[in-house]
Amino acid sequence: MVEFTHYFIYGNPPEDFTREKMEEWSSTVPKKFNMELVYFGVSIGTAEDLLVVLNGKVTDFEKLYTQEYGPPLIDRRTTFGGTWS
Secondary structure, eight states: EEEEEEEEEEEEOOOOOOOOHHHHHHHHHHHHOOEEEEEEEEEEEESEEEEEEEEEEEHHHHOOOOOSSOOOEEEEEEEEEEEEO
């Protein structure tokens, strides 16, 4: 069985994207869902420009990853990382 712990969200900035919007999201939303923001920055080698890495339980991630609470990115896709138990 796999225990998912890390969530790699790739996406592109929308037209109205600002670093301030991303900083506001990252300082409030992950904490609201018991998630830890591990990284936010540029993604090289992917079709998407930005990468957000979160750490936490998959059940908390499922609650966070909605249109309303997800990171302010478009064309999002996510991969999961975890450990075997």
